[in-house]
Amino acid sequence: xxxxxxxxVASAVCLAVPTAVLAFPEETIPEAxxxxxxxxxxxxxxxxxxxxxxxxxxxxxxxxxESIVGALIVGAMESSRTxxxxxxxxxxxxxxxxxxxxxxxxxxxxxxFSGINWINGSKASFAKxxxxxxxxxxxxxxxxxxxxxxxxxxxxxxxxxxVGVSAVVELVDKVNPRAKKPEKRFxxxxxxxxxxxxxxxxxxxxxxxKPIDSVAAWTANDGKLLKQTLIESIAKVADLSxxxxxxxxxxxxxxxxxxxxxxxxxxxxxxIIEGADALATPETSNGIVRTSATVTPGKPGVLIxxxxxxxxxxxxxxxxx
Amino acid sequence: MRALLAVALLAIPSATLAxxxxxxxxxxxxxxEAPKLAPGEKAPPPxxxxxxxxxxxxxxxxxxxxxxGNFFDNHFEPPADRQAWIKSMVAGLGTRGFDVKFAETGAxxxxxxxxxxxxxxxxxxxHNGGFYGTVILRLSSADASRPFEKSYRGTFWRTLxxxxxxxxxxxxLNGAVALSLNRIAEDAxxxxxx
Numbered sequence: 001x002x003x004x005x006x007x008x009v010a011s012a013v014c015l016a017v018p019t020a021v022l023a024f025p026e027e028t029i030p031e032a033x034x035x036x037x038x039x040x041x042x043x044x045x046x047x048x049x050x051x052x053x054x055x056x057x058x059x060x061x062x063x064x065x066e067s068i069v070g071a072l073i074v075g076a077m078e079s080s081r082t083x084x085x086x087x088x089x090x091x092x093x094x095x096x097x098x099x100x101x102x103x104x105x106x107x108x109x110x111x112x113f114s115g116i117n118w119i120n121g122s123k124a125s126f127a128k129x130x131x132x133x134x135x136x137x138x139x140x141x142x143x144x145x146x147x148x149x150x151x152x153x154x155x156x157x158x159x160x161x162x163v164g165v166s167a168v169v170e171l172v173d174k175v176n177p178r179a180k181k182p183e184k185r186f187x188x189x190x191x192x193x194x195x196x197x198x199x200x201x202x203x204x205x206x207x208x209x210k211p212i213d214s215v216a217a218w219t220a221n222d223g224k225l226l227k228q229t230l231i232e233s234i235a236k237v238a239d240l241s242x243x244x245x246x247x248x249x250x251x252x253x254x255x256x257x258x259x260x261x262x263x264x265x266x267x268x269x270x271x272i273i274e275g276a277d278a279l280a281t282p283e284t285s286n287g288i289v290r291t292s293a294t295v296t297p298g299k300p301g302v303l304i305x306x307x308x309x310x311x312x313x314x315x316x317x318x319x320x321x
Numbered sequence: 322m323r324a325l326l327a328v329a330l331l332a333i334p335s336a337t338l339a340x341x342x343x344x345x346x347x348x349x350x351x352x353x354e355a356p357k358l359a360p361g362e363k364a365p366p367p368x369x370x371x372x373x374x375x376x377x378x379x380x381x382x383x384x385x386x387x388x389x390g391n392f393f394d395n396h397f398e399p400p401a402d403r404q405a406w407i408k409s410m411v412a413g414l415g416t417r418g419f420d421v422k423f424a425e426t427g428a429x430x431x432x433x434x435x436x437x438x439x440x441x442x443x444x445x446x447x448h449n450g451g452f453y454g455t456v457i458l459r460l461s462s463a464d465a466s467r468p469f470e471k472s473y474r475g476t477f478w479r480t481l482x483x484x485x486x487x488x489x490x491x492x493x494l495n496g497a498v499a500l501s502l503n504r505i506a507e508d509a510x511x512x513x514x515x
Contacts, residue, residue, distance in 0.1 A: 049444040131394045
């Protein structure tokens with residue numbers, strides 16, 4: 001049996017075993033690493049040049065559409081459906097011409113991390129390259145003992161009724177005795193810390209019951225509503241990313257309190273930690289488990305903890321136009 | 322979910338970190354294949370080259386210059402000769418109603434509008450099970466008496482199903498260039514005096 005195949009079989013077996021068996025990064029960044037005298041460097045990555053449209057049946061929005069499973073599902077879809085969806089997505093891309101998401105990301109990340117003196121947010125580097133090799137080059141060129149890479153992506157939900165922005169922050173040690181090769185410092189079980197933050201903003205249903213033309217709503221006035229939503233969403237994930245890096249074990253205990261109600265946001269499922277009063281239909285839930293609840297338009301939204309942050313809010317048409 | 326991931330892991334081609342190399346894009350742009358004609362259908366006649374432009378400047382404004390996107394931990398690079406690469410894209414206007422002359426160093430022939438071309442974006446995004454090519458070409462007048470400047474984008478998706486990474490990434494990029502050129506052609510009144 002070829003070695004490569006054997007390794008894949010072994011990896012597949014590892015995926016099938018309970019997660020507790022495997023080594024994982026720290027849940028929070030240890031106090032010893034929060035050292036203003038030797039701050040963590042910040043490397044921001046935006047690996048796209050225009051907004052993505054997830055034309056896949058896997059659902060969910062936000063991150064994950066780069067996954068192999070997503071690729072297999074999407075690859076098997078009939079091309080006419082893809083073409084139809086693509087035609088709509090193209091209208092959105094046309095409306096977003098000239099929108100400089102990179103500049104917004106740089107500005108909002110600098111703002112969100114400005115109050116953390118043990119992360120060098122004001123001197124954050126920026127790149128388009130999310131590959132292991134790209135990140136490794138930045139880590140080795142710097143003098144900081146640890147580098148936090150913050151990858152931010154943005155995309156439309158599969159039905160184009162919502163926009164999602166996702167961030168993944170990954171803390172990597174420059175010197176890691178457990179990594180036998182330099183590139184192995186970036187293996188999931190070798191990184192010091194990893195957390196995600198997602199936000200999904202959806203258009204509220206029409207109160208008259210008529211179906212909403214989401215594409216028309218997003219693209220009206222040269223995409224004004226979509227551009228504004230993206231700016232706010234990027235700011236939100238930048239804030240949540242900064243918050244994730246500052247979490248302490250007491251925060252984790254509070255977030256995992258079993259008395260907190262649960263909610264699903266796309267395929268993110270976790271306990272509501274903020275904004276439970278924004279749910280539009282609490283009476284339809286049993287008070288403990290709230291699934292598929294809607295969020296009152298215009299409210300700041302709901303934040304859940306699913307081992308990472310996931311946030312959702314709803315926009316009433318006309319509010320931002 | 323874990324079971325699905327396990328199955329997917331077994332299905333993907335094997336590659337170790339050491340095997341990864343940058344994917345260098347084809348040296349020149351190639352027109353995407355025309356749709357197959359139905360039985361009895363005639364091919365459309367060539368578009369007459371009525372819009373005369375002379376390319377007096379070619380610029381590569383992409384940032385970063387040596388990076389065009391990634392496929393997992395492998396990245397794409399542009400070909401070594403960027404001038405020839407962009408030139409081949411602009412030459413595609415020849416089948417879209419333009420009489421294109423390249424005059425980067427010489428004098429512009431009478432009747433030809435001097436134009437500068439810049440490649441602002443050439444990008445490959447692996448998404449939805451395939452590659453999205455995105456291209457933005459900027460055209461600007463080099464004739465002070467007839468000023469204009471406009472950018473034209475194109476995005477084109479090609480599935481990776483039953484195909485190679487480099488084959489489909491080049492297809493996606495070529496498709497995006499073609500769409501960008503089509504939009505330039507649709508907007509020809511901006512450049513053409515007649």
